[in-house]
Amino acid sequence: MSGANGISGTGRASGISGAGGANGISGAGRANGISGAGGSGRAGHANGAGGANGIGNANGISGSGHAGGISGAGRAGGALGKLKKTAIGLIPILAFFLIWQIAAGRVPKGVLAPPTKVIPATLGAFLDPKEQMLLHTLISLRRIGLGLLLAVVAGVLAGFLLGTRFKNLERLFLPFFKVCEKINPFAVIPVFMIFFGIGDKEKVALVFWACVWPILTTTQEAAKSVDPALVRAARAMGASPARLFRTVIFPYVLPNIFTGVKLAVRVAFFMIVAAETIGSSAGLGWYYTRKQAMYKLPLIYGSILFITAMAIALNYAFSKMERKMLVWKQAVFSESPGAA
Amino acid sequence: MMGRLVSRANGALMHFYLLIALLLLWQFAPALGLVNPMFVPALSTVAREAGAMTPQTVLLHVWISFWRVLRGFSICAALALPLAFLMAGAAPKASGALGMLMSFLSQIPAYILYPIIVLLWGSGDRAILTVICWSGFWPLLFTAIQGIRDVDPKLILCARAMGTNPILLFGKIILPAVFPNIMRGVRIGLTNSFLILIGAETMGGENGIGWMISNAQRMAKIPRIYLGVILAAALGFLLNFIVARVERRVVRWKPVTEDLNI
Structure with missing residues (x-):
């Protein structure tokens, strides 16, 4: 595979052109661009063969083709560049903390805690079993996990059904789902409180609500737009419906499901913390409000920092998982047309 | 027939x-x-609640929320767009170095930032506008920078070769090329801003839809909660509709793509 950049997503690969030459067995060039803002879920698909057998599968979310090939040389070269880039990127972050430190000394007391106090206090709270910060983090994560799991099951199932089997029902259901998607989750919180109280159930229900619509719509959209040529080819080769689903439709749709899940996780984490701030007796958001009530300034800022770090970590974990999925999909793709 | x-x-x-x-x-x-x-409560009960509150009051709350999100987002666009052009156009190296800091800042949930902003500036309209601005700012900035980077360099080279002056180049080539991306950022940013609007009003407003819902909750007026939810959905739809209209009007040269998410 030539002309592909490092996996880091930093360099921009020109793209969709598929693979160059009759080089590897895989012969699949993929451009996979995801814009940082994480908004739309448009899946462009180019299916042009270049060379022996190259399937160019452009899965561009920002509409622009970004990096994303995997190549030996590119990776080796990219690692050093990435390191350098990280180092440069860290300088402004350090500067930010430095400015914070200086500013904390100048503003009136009781407004801004300096990072030299915030970070040790947060670490202490995290490790101290009496403070239970770790426990509350786990409670929040469990709520997200449960809600997300339910949302994935329901959303993917409904998305596939609407996208493949019951295409004619799409016009009946989809507008309604879009209405639901547009309903502000903050407005839904009181309604869920009426039904479920303020415990785990309400939080899980809220996460489910926030997650299920993006997952459902992305799945449905992708399932609907599976390349008919692929489906016809598989059918012509005598694939049973189950096999067709397993080997053609599902691998095709999987990256899009993952895009939906990634979007959902972002909103879910945001909403769970917010919901716990509004009304709860456990969880990270509640921990934060309690520190606010106690006016423990270093821990107020510490909680914010920690919650932000958690959000970044979650995003990162899901991006990593997505990349794993993509590699897996590529393997499937390269193996099946190669065998044919 | x-x-x-x-x-x-x-x-x-x-x-x-x-x-x-x-x-x-x-x-x-x-x-x-x-x-x-x-x-x-039945839908008619909810409607009766709206009548009891007087329709004028209800509409006033909707208008206040609408006006807030509009103001907050206008400030945010006025900050984010010039900055995006400055960063991506004039100082691409610097914007690359700032990337990590920006993505760190963009991950701070605006909702938990609200108490801090209140601590610094006091509660009220200004604090709400600040969080609206904050949550709309990042997606708009990121998509705009992405859009500017993605302008086909051949177009710029061509225009330069034909002797276009910088102002014309900006107005005729770069701006139209960037607009679809900017509109996408506007849509995401506005959705984020609207999301946080209801949350911020719930926390520290004195009026608006979010305040209406949380106030109804405190007074255990259940029909009013449902009324608030309906109004919030309606306002969300209205905002979406306006953006789609503007987009269709402005981005004439390119078919508008339907966004799926958020």
């Missing part, structure tokens, strides 16, 4: 059948004893 008309009407109404059915269910389920009318 008649048959065709009916089928056409059917096609147009298709979008609404499920919604209408659910609204009917909402209306009749409490009376039929399917749900507890204490917790799920």
Whole structure:
């Protein structure tokens, strides 16, 4: 595979052109661009063969083709560049903390805690079993996990059904789902409180609500737009419906499901913390409000920092998982047309 | 002829059948004893609540929320767009170095930032506008920078070769090329801003839809909670509609893509 950049997503690969030459067995060039803002879920698909057998599968979310090939040389070269880039990127972050430190000394007391106090206090709270910060983090994560799991099951199932089997029902259901998607989750919180109280159930229900619509719509959209040529080819080769689903439709749709899940996780984490701030007796958001009530300034800022770090970590974990999925999909793709 | 008309009407109404059915269910389920009318009041009860609050008051709350999100987002666009052009156009190296800091800052949930902003500036309109601005700012900035980077360099080279002056280059080549991306950022940013608007009003407003909902919750006026939810959904739809309209008007040269998410 030539002309592909490092996996880091930093360099921009020109793209969709598929693979160059009759080089590897895989012969699949993929451009996979995801814009940082994480908004739309448009899946462009180019299916042009270049060379022996190259399937160019452009899965561009920002509409622009970004990096994303995997190549030996590119990776080796990219690692050093990435390191350098990280180092440069860290300088402004350090500067930010430095400015914070200086500013904390100048503003009136009781407004801004300096990072030299915030970070040790947060670490202490995290490790101290009496403070239970770790426990509350786990409670929040469990709520997200449960809600997300339910949302994935329901959303993917409904998305596939609407996208493949019951295409004619799409016009009946989809507008309604879009209405639901547009309903502000903050407005839904009181309604869920009426039904479920303020415990785990309400939080899980809220996460489910926030997650299920993006997952459902992305799945449905992708399932609907599976390349008919692929489906016809598989059918012509005598694939049973189950096999067709397993080997053609599902691998095709999987990256899009993952895009939906990634979007959902972002909103879910945001909403769970917010919901716990509004009304709860456990969880990270509640921990934060309690520190606010106690006016423990270093821990107020510490909680914010920690919650932000958690959000970044979650995003990162899901991006990593997505990349794993993509590699897996590529393997499937390269193996099946190669065998044919 | 008649048959065709009916089928056409059917096609147009298709979008609404499920919604209408659910609204009917909402209306009749409490009376039929399917749900507890204490917790799920009938649609007519919710409408009566709106009448009791007087429609003027209800509309005033909607207007306040609408005006807030509009103001907050305008400030945010006025900050983010010039900055994006500055960073991506004039100082691409610097914007690359700042990337990590920006993505760190963008991950701070605006909602938990609200108490801090109140601490610094006091509660009230200004704090709400600040969080609206904050949550809309990052997606708009990121998509705009992405859009500027993605302008085809060949276009710029061509225009330069033909002797275009910088102002014309900006107005005729770069701006039209960037606009679809900017509009996408506007859509995401505005959705984020609207999300946080209701949250911020719940926390520290004195009026607006979010305040209406949280106030109803405190006073245990359940029909009013549902009224607030309906109004919030309606306002969300209105904002979406306005953005889609503007987009269609502005981005004439390129077919508008339908966004799926958020």
